[in-house]
Amino acid sequence: MNNLLSQDFEKALLDMDRRAATKILTQACESVEPIVFVEQVIVPALEKIGDDWDKGRIALSQVYMSGRICEDLVDTILPPASPNRTSQPAMAIAVLDDYHALGKTIIYSSLRASGYELLDLGRVSVDELVRQTIEHKLRIILISVLMLPSALHVKQVVERLRLQNCNAKIVVGGAPFRFDRQLWQEVGADATGTNIADALTVIHRIMEEMS
Amino acid sequence: MTIETMTSLQRVLTTLGHKEPDRVPFFLLLTMHGAKELNMTIREYFSKAENVAEGQVRMRKKYGHDCLYSFFYAPVEVEAWGGSVIYSDEGPPNSGEPVIGSFADIKTLRVPDIGQSPSLAKVLEATRILKETVKDEAPIIGVVMSPFSLPVMQMGFSQYFDLMFAEPALFERLMAMNEEFCVNWANAQLKAGATAICYFDPVSSSTITPRDLYLKTGYEVTKRTLARINGPTATHLASGNCLPVVADIANTGTAVIGVSCNEDLMAIKAACRGKLTVLGNLNGIEMRRWTPEQAENEVKSAIQQAAAGGGFILSDNHGEIPWQVPEDVLMAISQAVHKWGRYRTK
Numbered sequence: 001m002n003n004l005l006s007q008d009f010e011k012a013l014l015d016m017d018r019r020a021a022t023k024i025l026t027q028a029c030e031s032v033e034p035i036v037f038v039e040q041v042i043v044p045a046l047e048k049i050g051d052d053w054d055k056g057r058i059a060l061s062q063v064y065m066s067g068r069i070c071e072d073l074v075d076t077i078l079p080p081a082s083p084n085r086t087s088q089p090a091m092a093i094a095v096l097d098d099y100h101a102l103g104k105t106i107i108y109s110s111l112r113a114s115g116y117e118l119l120d121l122g123r124v125s126v127d128e129l130v131r132q133t134i135e136h137k138l139r140i141i142l143i144s145v146l147m148l149p150s151a152l153h154v155k156q157v158v159e160r161l162r163l164q165n166c167n168a169k170i171v172v173g174g175a176p177f178r179f180d181r182q183l184w185q186e187v188g189a190d191a192t193g194t195n196i197a198d199a200l201t202v203i204h205r206i207m208e209e210m211s
Numbered sequence: 212m213t214i215e216t217m218t219s220l221q222r223v224l225t226t227l228g229h230k231e232p233d234r235v236p237f238f239l240l241l242t243m244h245g246a247k248e249l250n251m252t253i254r255e256y257f258s259k260a261e262n263v264a265e266g267q268v269r270m271r272k273k274y275g276h277d278c279l280y281s282f283f284y285a286p287v288e289v290e291a292w293g294g295s296v297i298y299s300d301e302g303p304p305n306s307g308e309p310v311i312g313s314f315a316d317i318k319t320l321r322v323p324d325i326g327q328s329p330s331l332a333k334v335l336e337a338t339r340i341l342k343e344t345v346k347d348e349a350p351i352i353g354v355v356m357s358p359f360s361l362p363v364m365q366m367g368f369s370q371y372f373d374l375m376f377a378e379p380a381l382f383e384r385l386m387a388m389n390e391e392f393c394v395n396w397a398n399a400q401l402k403a404g405a406t407a408i409c410y411f412d413p414v415s416s417s418t419i420t421p422r423d424l425y426l427k428t429g430y431e432v433t434k435r436t437l438a439r440i441n442g443p444t445a446t447h448l449a450s451g452n453c454l455p456v457v458a459d460i461a462n463t464g465t466a467v468i469g470v471s472c473n474e475d476l477m478a479i480k481a482a483c484r485g486k487l488t489v490l491g492n493l494n495g496i497e498m499r500r501w502t503p504e505q506a507e508n509e510v511k512s513a514i515q516q517a518a519a520g521g522g523f524i525l526s527d528n529h530g531e532i533p534w535q536v537p538e539d540v541l542m543a544i545s546q547a548v549h550k551w552g553r554y555r556t557k
Contacts, residue, residue: 016376056452056473059421061372098297098305102368148496148533149302179450179472179496186500 010045013066014058021069025077034077035115042070043114043200050110050195064102067109067196074113089139089210091203092119094129096153100146103174107142110196116203118142126153130160133168140206142171142199143189151176151183158188169206171199219277219349220406226521227443227466227488235518235552236277237525238352238490239541241270242284243303243534248273253534254298257283260336267337268344274545277524279345281338281405282354282531283330288396289364291328292320301534311366314374317381322391325399335403342404352445353405354530355397357412358389358436359429371414375428386432394439401442409445410437410465411530416451418471422459430459437464445469445490450529454478461486472528480517488522493544495527499535503543510547518552525552 005028012020028037049066052058093111095104101123108120121132133141145151154172161168172189184192191202216233217225225232245266246256256262267279286296286306295307311317325331334353341351356364362371362385374382397408414420415429437444446460447469453460454474461468461483470479470491483489493509501509510525517523525548532541 056417056454059417059424060419061375061424062421064369064372065376099307099309099367100363102372105369147302147305148499148535149299152301152535175450176496179494180499182500183496 006041006045009041010048013045013049013069014062016062016065016069018069018072022073025073029077038074038078038113038115042074046070046110046113047195047197047200050197054195060102060106063195064106067106067113070113071109074115078115088116088203088207090119090137091116091140091142092121092132092136092138093142093144094121094124094132095144096124096126096129096157097145097150098147099123101144103146104142104144107144107173107196107199111199111203114196114200126156126160129157130164133161134164134166138168139210140169140171140203142173145172145174145176148176150174152187154187154189171202171206173199218347220347223277223350223524226524229485229488229520229522231519231521231554234554235514235523235525235548237544237548237552238278238280239270239274239276239532239544240280240282240352240527240530241267241274241532241541242280242282244532244536244541245270247538252300253302253304257304257333260333260340263333263337264340264344267341271349274541275549276545277349279341279349279351280354281334281341281351281400282409283334283337285356285411285531286364287330287334288356288361288392290330291323291325291392291396292365293323294364296330303531303534306364309364309366309370311362311370311385314370314378314381317374317385320385320388322388322395325392325395331396331399335399338400338403338405350406351404352407352409353397353400353403354409354411355393355400357410357415357429357433357446358386358393359432360412360414361389361393363414375424382428386428390432390436390439393436397440397442397444401440405442407443407445407466408440409447409469409530410440411447411449413449413451415446415456415460416448416453416471417455418448418451422455425456426459430456430463433460433463433465445488447490447530450495454482457482457487467524469526469530470528476513476516480523484520484522488524489517490524490526492528493526495529495532495536498527498540499533499537501540501543503539506540506543507547507550510544511551514548514551518554 169190171191222232222236248269284304294310296304445467446465467488472492472494
């Protein structure tokens with residue numbers, strides 16, 4: 001996949017130009033398999049966009065819209081049931097306790113755009129998250145929070161799951177974890193991340209450990 | 212021993228004039244901690260104006276900071292718009308289900324009457340009590356959510372972005388209503404005795420909105436809104452970054468900018484010099500586990516970076532200190548400002 005095309009695609013995302021992004025994808029898929037475009041253009045673009053936000057170079061609205069555009073594009077070329085989607089342990093994402101779902105939506109969209117399938121549990125309490133983890137036999141749980149009290153409640157989730165002999169891996173993200181880089185360890189999470197690149201790295205690592 | 216020659220209000224006004232007062236002014240932007248002072252739950256504390264006024268007075272007496280903060284909690288405005296609030300025993304009351312469920316709801320939305328809202332009435336009453344108590348000795352800081360940032364609580368972040376990009380006419384309609392509400396709410400607080408209004412506008416920060424889009428949206432909204440507020444304003448980005456838009460924010464008519472611990476304080480001060488007073492930038496989330504020694508070092512460092520020449524108020528970086536921050540850390544911050552914040556007499 002040529003470098004210029006990747007740059008154009010990233011620019012279309014940052015300009016929040018759905019039409020331009022769709023055109024690039026349509027033209028590229030005339031000569032390459034859709035999965036190749038996902039792996040070589042979409043995933044690197046989303047990773048770079050997440051990293052650029054981390055470094056203060058771009059804004060959250062651009063990250064959000066990029067994830068949404070890519071999720072829609074990938075759904076058209078790689079439907080949820082496609083065998084080309086990544087085979088993976090049962091995985092879910094949730095917002096703990098509050099109504100601030102932006103971070104969850106960004107990571108959910110970006111992971112789906114990267115070929116993963118995961119349950120979206122929406123807004124859940126500690127009780128509900130523990131119940132759903134057991135019920136769905138989840139192996140990886142991504143928890144997004146905005147408020148500090150919600151971040152501190154992750155500790156209860158971890159303790160309750162361990163009491164039930166559930167070893168699901170807990171990955172946390174959100175503002176409190178960005179502002180206090182030790183907080184994820186304090187609440188007993190297995191990993192943390194600040195962007196989609198981190199999320200992908202962490203999931204790959206956990207999958208390797210599990211295999 | 213620091214010999215202080217100014218009242219808190221004189222100290223703050225001097226620094227706002229970009230001159231050095233007797234010492235660095237500091238705002239401990241405490242809200243929920245008043246419940247601890249009165250031995251109440253957070254919900255009970257915010258149920259009466261008298262509690263909040265008493266809590267603010269006691270905390271200022273204890274820590275010796277330079278303002279009273281009539282802010283209850285962010286969704287107090289959402290309650291006025293018909294939304295609900297979820298209380299917690301260990302954090303600020305949070306917004307419940309968004310009041311705007313779909314874009315179509317914007318067409319039937321009406322601007323709330325400030326006088327008809329019980330939640331806003333409590334804030335106004337607390338402001339009046341504080342003004343009677345403190346008179347002109349210390350500033351009373353009232354709070355509004357910016358019209359551009361309020362939709363995060365009215366409809367949720369994701370849906371708000373979708374509105375901004377896909378439905379410009381409805382976005383403008385919502386901004387017009389929010390501007391009307393914001394101006395009325397700010398002016399009611401000023402009339403009740405607030406000295407200045409803290410205008411919380413995290414969505415305008417470059418963490419959330421790129422500058423190009425900000426100039427077409429949040430910037431214009433803010434210019435129109437601040438021009439109609441009958442008193443001084445401080446724009447607070449609630450932990451968001453400001454450097455790419457700091458000059459633009461200075462052009463909106465605000466006097467102060469609340470800044471993030473994630474940006475270089477010296478660079479911010481240089482960009483603001485003579486134009487905006489810098490308010491910040493202690494990390495409120497980390498503050499929870501600071502030792503008193505760390506607290507002193509953080510205060511000393513911020514003062515060294517930004518206090519010279521005035522135009523600086525030491526504060527946390529979010530505009531609300533978390534419930535979990537212990538009293539000994541708050542006391543250590545206070546002592547450190549008194550120890551390291553003295554300006555040399557010229």
